[in-house]
Amino acid sequence: MSGGSSGMFSGATQSAFNTQLKKIYTWYTGGFVVFVVGLAILEQMGLPRAWIGYIFLLATVGLYAGIGIMSRTSDAAEYYVAGRRVPALFNGMATGADWMSAASFIGMAGTLYLTGFGGLAFIMGWTGGYCLVALFLAPYLRKFGQFTIPDFLGARYGGNIPRSIGIFAAILCSFTYVVAQIYGVGLITTRLTGVSFEVGIFLGLGGILVCSFLGGMRAVTWTQVAQYIILIVAYLIPVVWLSVKYTGVPVPQFVYGKVLEKVSAREQVLIKDPKELEVRGIFKARADEASANLKGLPSSFDAGKQKLAAAVDKLKADAAPADQVAAAEKALAAYPKDAAAAKAQWTKDAGLAARAGPPLRHAQAFPGKDEAAQDVSRRNFLALVFCLMVGTAALPHILMRYYTTPSVKEARQSVFWSLFFIFLLYFTAPALAVLVKYDVYSFLVGTEFAKLPQWVASWTRVDPSLLSIVDINRDGIVQLAEIAIGGDIVVLATPEIAGLPYVISGLVAAGGLAAALSTADGLLLTIANALSHDFYYKMLDPNASTARRVTISKILLLIVALAAASVAAQKPADILFLVSAAFSLAAAGFFPALVLGIFWKRANKWGATLGMIAGLGITFYYMATTQVWLRGVFGVTSPVADNIWWGIQPISAGLWGVPLGFLVIIVVSLLTPAPDKETQDLVEHVRYPNLAGDTMKTLGT
Amino acid sequence: MQLSEKHREYWSKNLAITGILLFIWFVATFVVGYFAREINSINFFGWPLAFYMAAQGSLIIYVVIIWYYARYMNKLDQAYGVAEGEEE
Numbered sequence: 163m164s165g166g167s168s169g170m171f172s173g174a175t176q177s178a179f180n181t182q183l184k185k186i187y188t189w190y191t192g193g194f195v196v197f198v199v200g201l202a203i204l205e206q207m208g209l210p211r212a213w214i215g216y217i218f219l220l221a222t223v224g225l226y227a228g229i230g231i232m233s234r235t236s237d238a239a240e241y242y243v244a245g246r247r248v249p250a251l252f253n254g255m256a257t258g259a260d261w262m263s264a265a266s267f268i269g270m271a272g273t274l275y276l277t278g279f280g281g282l283a284f285i286m287g288w289t290g291g292y293c294l295v296a297l298f299l300a301p302y303l304r305k306f307g308q309f310t311i312p313d314f315l316g317a318r319y320g321g322n323i324p325r326s327i328g329i330f331a332a333i334l335c336s337f338t339y340v341v342a343q344i345y346g347v348g349l350i351t352t353r354l355t356g357v358s359f360e361v362g363i364f365l366g367l368g369g370i371l372v373c374s375f376l377g378g379m380r381a382v383t384w385t386q387v388a389q390y391i392i393l394i395v396a397y398l399i400p401v402v403w404l405s406v407k408y409t410g411v412p413v414p415q416f417v418y419g420k421v422l423e424k425v426s427a428r429e430q431v432l433i434k435d436p437k438e439l440e441v442r443g444i445f446k447a448r449a450d451e452a453s454a455n456l457k458g459l460p461s462s463f464d465a466g467k468q469k470l471a472a473a474v475d476k477l478k479a480d481a482a483p484a485d486q487v488a489a490a491e492k493a494l495a496a497y498p499k500d501a502a503a504a505k506a507q508w509t510k511d512a513g514l515a516a517r518a519g520p521p522l523r524h525a526q527a528f529p530g531k532d533e534a535a536q537d538v539s540r541r542n543f544l545a546l547v548f549c550l551m552v553g554t555a556a557l558p559h560i561l562m563r564y565y566t567t568p569s570v571k572e573a574r575q576s577v578f579w580s581l582f583f584i585f586l587l588y589f590t591a592p593a594l595a596v597l598v599k600y601d602v603y604s605f606l607v608g609t610e611f612a613k614l615p616q617w618v619a620s621w622t623r624v625d626p627s628l629l630s631i632v633d634i635n636r637d638g639i640v641q642l643a644e645i646a647i648g649g650d651i652v653v654l655a656t657p658e659i660a661g662l663p664y665v666i667s668g669l670v671a672a673g674g675l676a677a678a679l680s681t682a683d684g685l686l687l688t689i690a691n692a693l694s695h696d697f698y699y700k701m702l703d704p705n706a707s708t709a710r711r712v713t714i715s716k717i718l719l720l721i722v723a724l725a726a727a728s729v730a731a732q733k734p735a736d737i738l739f740l741v742s743a744a745f746s747l748a749a750a751g752f753f754p755a756l757v758l759g760i761f762w763k764r765a766n767k768w769g770a771t772l773g774m775i776a777g778l779g780i781t782f783y784y785m786a787t788t789q790v791w792l793r794g795v796f797g798v799t800s801p802v803a804d805n806i807w808w809g810i811q812p813i814s815a816g817l818w819g820v821p822l823g824f825l826v827i828i829v830v831s832l833l834t835p836a837p838d839k840e841t842q843d844l845v846e847h848v849r850y851p852n853l854a855g856d857t858m859k860t861l862g863t
Numbered sequence: 864m865q866l867s868e869k870h871r872e873y874w875s876k877n878l879a880i881t882g883i884l885l886f887i888w889f890v891a892t893f894v895v896g897y898f899a900r901e902i903n904s905i906n907f908f909g910w911p912l913a914f915y916m917a918a919q920g921s922l923i924i925y926v927v928i929i930w931y932y933a934r935y936m937n938k939l940d941q942a943y944g945v946a947e948g949e950e951e
């Protein structure tokens with residue numbers, strides 16, 4: 163084996179290594195459980211909550227840093243692909259952690275709570291994509307055995323142009339994604355310890371860097387395995403507890419169908435409930451008034467102000483009681499101070515129209531007011547599933563993980579383990595959403611305002627955007643329409659809803675942190691490798707020594723991480739859109755060129771080059787003309803309705819990019835000469851795990 | 864490098880199993896998804912059927928597809944003499 167292996171994460175033979183790993187991680191899991199139990203006991207003895215937060219943060223980040231330091235290396239194969247000796251099972255766990263980001267851990271169940279059936283597109287899309295990885299990519303990329311995805315494009319299609327497009331696409335998708343992770347790290351650190359957002363970002367960044375900086379893929383792999391164990395334990399414990407509370411069965415995934423039946427029955431009642439109708443009516447009236455005022459600007463601003471001033475004068479003239487005068491004066495003082503402020507206020511109020519509608523039916527597929535609207539909803543659901551699946555099978559930080567297994571055989575098994583470990587979380591998230599909904603619909607709705615449960619009080623205090631309950635119709639009872647809930651609370655508040663001690667809340671935050679850090683690690687490595695390996699080594703200086711390449715990669719990693727952190731510190735508004743856009747862009751940019759490169763020998767350099775450009779181009783064009791934020795950036799003024807094709811939302815723009823990419827590659831390849839013999843031999847080489855008489859060596863060292 | 868008849872047969876078997884599994888993947892995802900409204904009235908242990916399929920059923924099918932592919936191909940490698948050695 164290579165000279166870089168030393169310490170715990172090495173072994174004499176592959177099977178001895180495997181046994182050793184199982185032993186290490188079993189002890190690790192046991193140690194982690196003891197740690198949590200110990201903290202729970204200390205909490206009972208009176209350890210303050212803030213301390214629990216600090217201990218969780220320091221212990222987990224310290225642990226990841228420790229693994230990073232133990233796995234430090236400057237050997238290229240170790241740094242880029244963990245020495246290609248990661249067993250299938252452990253690569254599966256590492257891929258699981260690499261894959262599941264802060265959005266999966268914290269946001270997923272919340273999205274399902276808020277959107278019901280519609281949110282299941284994410285569940286299906288982010289798991290079904292692994293079928294494409296298994297069938298079309300992982301085993302072949304492993305046989306090819308270089309370091310990065312642009313490497314494959316460069317070798318298969320020849321020359322620097324396909325490689326450059328690959329580098330560009332890899333950085334484009336990974337950078338937007340990593341900004342979102344660092345943003346998530348900042349949020350969780352802030353919540354866990356109470357430090358400011360910016361400090362939180364840089365604390366988390368330290369945890370990411372000490373790992374990937376010192377040991378590259380090798381350190382990231384073994385940290386990700388450790389992070390997977392923490393995140394899955396943290397996700398499952400509160401859900402299981404909640405399930406026992408409401409169903410008496412500790413396996414929520416098997417029994418929440420019955421709970422869903424009860425939720426559906428409650429929805430039926432709440433949709434028609436007179437008190438609910440009253441609250442929704444109030445929201446509708448407010449929204450209508452605000453819309454009318456908006457239309458009447460600028461004259462409506464003065465009219466509104468005069469009306470309030472006249473009311474004050476009239477009350478004073480009539481010698482009305484002092485409290486009435488004070489209330490009218492307060493209303494006047496609260497009136498927006500200029501037309502611009504009024505516009506902002508009324509735009510916000512007009513948005514209350516969203517709360518004037520009946521609650522959505524959780525299990526209903528493709529809601530819509532008529533047949534046509536339902537069909538558009540179905541089309542968008544399926545299109546989103548398609549883009550997320552193909553995008554999953556094209557994100558470089560995931561595909562790169564299959565370079566690290568010892569063999570093609572293990573690469574295939576490793577995709578199975580990856581999806582299995584991802585599946586554990588993804589088939590639990592819908593259960594969690596239904597259980598929390600059951601709690602809110604059955605117990606919170608109908609409670610007196612004076613007797614709100616403890617978790618409601620504490621979360622409304624922490625962040626009103628996550629949970630706010632206001633007695634709109636002043637009857638002293640909570641109506642469903644009076645509850646404004648943010649998606650993230652579903653996972654974060656579950657331990658409290660289930661009545662678990664604070665240590666479990668700390669555990670959940672640590673799990674979210676593990677999810678965000680592990681994904682950020684993988685992404686940063688992808689970007690730094692694309693720049694150092696593909697751009698610097700392969701294109702600028704092919705004679706660079708191994709040590710120099712690794713050093714440059716480390717420096718770039720640091721620069722990219724700081725750049726991503728400074729973008730995240732700006733709290734960019736459309737971060738969620740950017741992340742989803744990464745899937746469509748990756749799908750259109752990589753998938754056709756990678757798959758045809760393996761399955762169609764005739765695909766050539768010009769086909770792939772133009773295909774990737776066309777796929778990326780149309781996807782980006784569609785987003786730029788239909789997505790609000792991008793329209794603003796590019797100054798698009800034509801109406802959105804003119805630019806929308808077939809009712810498809812901008813998030814699913816890959817629906818156009820992927821087929822166009824395939825089409826262009828096929829047509830252009832057929833119009834230009836076939837690739838040379840050597841390239842065709844390369845295709846044969848990757849198709850067979852071991853080919854007699856094949857002298858080609860593509861394994862990177 | 865010259866491919867033997869056996870090698871071609873291996874590849875066409877690979878393509879066949881890939882095609883079959885891809886078809887199952889497509890049906891479980893897009894055909895079932897397309898008819899979600901229609902099959903949602905069927906009650907499956909409490910879940911409306913389409914909800915169950917999207918939240919759990921299709922996921923189980925995906926895991927099985929990948930498991931089966933790995934098993935099938937690893938055996939096929941052995942049968943056609945293209946398997947790798949224990950350690951490279």
